[in-house]
Amino acid sequence: MSELAIRVEHLGKKYRLGGQQARYSTFREALVNAARVPLGWLKGERRAEQNILWALDDVSFEVRHGEAVGIIGRNGAGKSTLLKILAHITSPTRGRVDIYGRVGSLLEVGTGFHPELTGRDNIFLNGAILGMTRREIDHKFDEIVDFAEIEKFLDTPVKFYSSGMYVRLAFAVAAHLEPEILVVDEVLAVGDAGFQKKCLGKMEDVAQAGRTVLFVSHQLDMIRALCGRTILLNAGHILTYDTSEKAINTYLVMNRSQLSRAVFEANKDSRVSIQVIGARVCDIHKHTKQTFDVFEQIFLEIDYVIRKSVIGAHVCFEIKNNGAILFWSFDTDNNEKLVYDARQLGIFRSHIKLPCPLLKAGHYLVSFYTGIANSERIQTLEEVISFDVELISKGATYLSYAEKRPGMIAVSLDWETEKIS
Amino acid sequence: MDNPEPAIQKTEAFLSGNYTHTVIEPPKGWAPLKLGELWKFRELLFFLTWRDIKVRYKQTALGAAWAILQPVLTMIVFSIVFGGLAKLPSEGIPYPIFTFTALLPWQLFAFALTQSSNSLVGSQNLISKVYFPRLVVPFSSVLAGVLDFAIAFVVLVGMMAFYGIGLTPAILLLPLFLILALISALAVGLWLSALNVQYRDIRYVVPFLTQFWMYATPIAYSSSLIPEKWRWLYSLNPMTGVVEGFRWAILGKSSLDVVSLSISAGMVVVLFIGGLYYFKRMESGFADII
Numbered sequence: 238m239s240e241l242a243i244r245v246e247h248l249g250k251k252y253r254l255g256g257q258q259a260r261y262s263t264f265r266e267a268l269v270n271a272a273r274v275p276l277g278w279l280k281g282e283r284r285a286e287q288n289i290l291w292a293l294d295d296v297s298f299e300v301r302h303g304e305a306v307g308i309i310g311r312n313g314a315g316k317s318t319l320l321k322i323l324a325h326i327t328s329p330t331r332g333r334v335d336i337y338g339r340v341g342s343l344l345e346v347g348t349g350f351h352p353e354l355t356g357r358d359n360i361f362l363n364g365a366i367l368g369m370t371r372r373e374i375d376h377k378f379d380e381i382v383d384f385a386e387i388e389k390f391l392d393t394p395v396k397f398y399s400s401g402m403y404v405r406l407a408f409a410v411a412a413h414l415e416p417e418i419l420v421v422d423e424v425l426a427v428g429d430a431g432f433q434k435k436c437l438g439k440m441e442d443v444a445q446a447g448r449t450v451l452f453v454s455h456q457l458d459m460i461r462a463l464c465g466r467t468i469l470l471n472a473g474h475i476l477t478y479d480t481s482e483k484a485i486n487t488y489l490v491m492n493r494s495q496l497s498r499a500v501f502e503a504n505k506d507s508r509v510s511i512q513v514i515g516a517r518v519c520d521i522h523k524h525t526k527q528t529f530d531v532f533e534q535i536f537l538e539i540d541y542v543i544r545k546s547v548i549g550a551h552v553c554f555e556i557k558n559n560g561a562i563l564f565w566s567f568d569t570d571n572n573e574k575l576v577y578d579a580r581q582l583g584i585f586r587s588h589i590k591l592p593c594p595l596l597k598a599g600h601y602l603v604s605f606y607t608g609i610a611n612s613e614r615i616q617t618l619e620e621v622i623s624f625d626v627e628l629i630s631k632g633a634t635y636l637s638y639a640e641k642r643p644g645m646i647a648v649s650l651d652w653e654t655e656k657i658s
Numbered sequence: 659m660d661n662p663e664p665a666i667q668k669t670e671a672f673l674s675g676n677y678t679h680t681v682i683e684p685p686k687g688w689a690p691l692k693l694g695e696l697w698k699f700r701e702l703l704f705f706l707t708w709r710d711i712k713v714r715y716k717q718t719a720l721g722a723a724w725a726i727l728q729p730v731l732t733m734i735v736f737s738i739v740f741g742g743l744a745k746l747p748s749e750g751i752p753y754p755i756f757t758f759t760a761l762l763p764w765q766l767f768a769f770a771l772t773q774s775s776n777s778l779v780g781s782q783n784l785i786s787k788v789y790f791p792r793l794v795v796p797f798s799s800v801l802a803g804v805l806d807f808a809i810a811f812v813v814l815v816g817m818m819a820f821y822g823i824g825l826t827p828a829i830l831l832l833p834l835f836l837i838l839a840l841i842s843a844l845a846v847g848l849w850l851s852a853l854n855v856q857y858r859d860i861r862y863v864v865p866f867l868t869q870f871w872m873y874a875t876p877i878a879y880s881s882s883l884i885p886e887k888w889r890w891l892y893s894l895n896p897m898t899g900v901v902e903g904f905r906w907a908i909l910g911k912s913s914l915d916v917v918s919l920s921i922s923a924g925m926v927v928v929l930f931i932g933g934l935y936y937f938k939r940m941e942s943g944f945a946d947i948i
Contacts (some may be wrong), residue, residue, distance in 0.1 A: 240677075243781070321945065325682060325789035328942040331815075334682035350786045353713050365705040366788055417677065 307464035341416030347407030774847025826910030848933030
């Protein structure tokens with residue numbers, strides 16, 4: 238238990254956004270750039286430094302053999318970058334990593350699977366890609382097939398597999414990888430609930446067998462179950478490296494104090510007819526809150542003022558996730574009176590209860606707008622408050638609501654099913 | 659774990675402390691080649707080659723027949739246009755077989771070059787998710803062309819029997835020229851595949867390049883048409899040496915121009931070693947920009 242497995246010292250990784258490291262460039266751009274840069278330099282222009290992002294900055298920690306360490310943090314905190322450096326996929330800009338032992342990485346299940354090849358072929362191909370020797374694969378072949386439950390389809394090209402079968406096979410190969418140090422990204426959030434449970438069990442076995450595991454996940458209960466200690470990353474720095482319980486608590490507290498509440502300066506100009514002056518996200522007890530469980534009731538509270546009695550004035554909010562607009566909601570939606578009648582003057586407070594479950598795990602931004610229907614926009618408050626939804630509930634059935642579930646939203650519908658033949 | 663054995667072995671490994679030690683640091687300019695690592699990953703090289711071959715034959719209706727059709731049809735066209743209409747001299751050898759012996763290594767080269775140039779970009783999901791020496795990717799795509807070559811070679815043997823051309827002891831040196839052809843393709847493929855990661859223009863450059871390159875290689879004509887004083891320049895094309903070598907080894911008629919061959923081989927070595935170093939230098943950034 239005491240030997241050093243990984244030592245990370247002052248690790249930093251810089252990405253240049255846009256400019257030279259743009260997704261890919263063409264010769265023409267390279268030539269134009271080459272011509273422009275010295276020219277700009279003569280003019281005294283400096284390279285735009287604001288385009289540089291330190292995905293990781295001065296990160297140091299140690300992991301001992303036999304430890305299972307979780308890595309948590311918001312999207313963009315540097316978790317994946319850290320794993321990619323440890324897995325040798327990308328190289329750091331600064332610092333040094335010492336690794337003692339063979340590293341196996343699992344950043345995605347089914348890497349290198351080829352749809353035209355059969356299940357059998359893909360087991361060998363994927364195994365080799367993940368770093369298994371041919372003999373190891375031969376040796377574990379039956380176990381893999383058993384675990385994936387695909388015996389009957391072993392000689393069928395995987396393009397004919399259902400997505401469940403595909404994922405089961407992919408995970409089965411990965412689960413039988415036996416490196417001394419295993420680096421895992423959010424790959425368990427796949428498959429149906431039963432299979433999820435099986436995967437979780439397998440991961441527990443791996444951790445108990447004394448192997449070293451580094452595990453990134455947004456599913457805090459999984460981190461809690463698998464990892465003794467957890468690293469909390471925030472904006473490229475290590476915020477906490479402690480027992481999982483403490484790190485998770487810090488993470489939740491850190492999120493709570495975030496921007497789920499905002500007060501806007503009221504414009505005293507009486508010509509502004511309708512204006513939002515405050516807003517917050519809160520729970521069922523009306524406590525302002527940042528992080529909600531997928532199965533928790535979320536409320537929005539909006540304070541606004543009406544100074545001029547106009548017809549068709551409305552207040553609206555928008556919920557956005559990852560840059561995509563999920564929906565707009567108007568206060569006039571279910572109230573025809575508000576559409577056709579002149580509004581009462583005064584200060585108002587609206588409570589909006591969001592359906593539940595609706596939002597998948599993720600970070601949500603809320604914008605507010607006021608205006609007159611079909612004529613003008615009066616106020617625009619873009620992305621002024623935010624909140625997070627996480628899968629905190631325990632139990633395998635809830636896992637099917639995890640972030641990786643396809644679709645923008647997660648709804649729970651009643652399936653009325655009858656036997657018809 | 660069903661079987662407690664591995665866990666116990668692992669514990670022993672902790673105690674003996676015989677872990678491999680790896681250091682990860684920022685890249686510093688020109689990196690060492692670490693060809694030993696490539697050897698360690700030879701099984702992956704094998705599996706990727708095997709995948710390329712298997713998938714290609716599965717996805718095409720005619721499968722392996724393409725390996726024969728391509729050179730044979732080209733040979734027919736060349737025989738009509740260059741042999742029949744233009745009446746290019748063919749060193750006293752029947753024109754179809756004269757051009758076919760050159761088309762074999764050429765098509766291997768052109769195929770391997772095209773495949774390897776696009777290989778890195780084609781495996782971007784692997785490169786951004788798993789570690790292995792990236793050299794495996796262009797190497798495997800070059801090797802995948804050898805099977806096609808072997809199939810087309812059978813046709814050549816049939817044609818030689820038809821024309822009554824016997825083999826000479828020179829045939830024993832054929833593998834050497836085959837290897838030279840593969841290394842030429844790899845040498846250029848290394849440069850182009852690494853460049854292709856950053857400049858996707860390469861994808862459009864390659865078809866032109868192979869087309870022009872073919873006319874700069876003695877496939878449809880004999881290199882004896884090139885004036886003596888320009889022969890050295892002509893030999894800078896690695897494929898000149900390869901094609902001349904093939905003709906010599908298989909047909910045994912003309913004598914081998916050793917000077918020209920040495921220039922070609924020297925060029926291959928320079929391109930290859932340069933390509934390896936360039937590739938290695940770019941390697942650390944592949945996952946970030948691909």
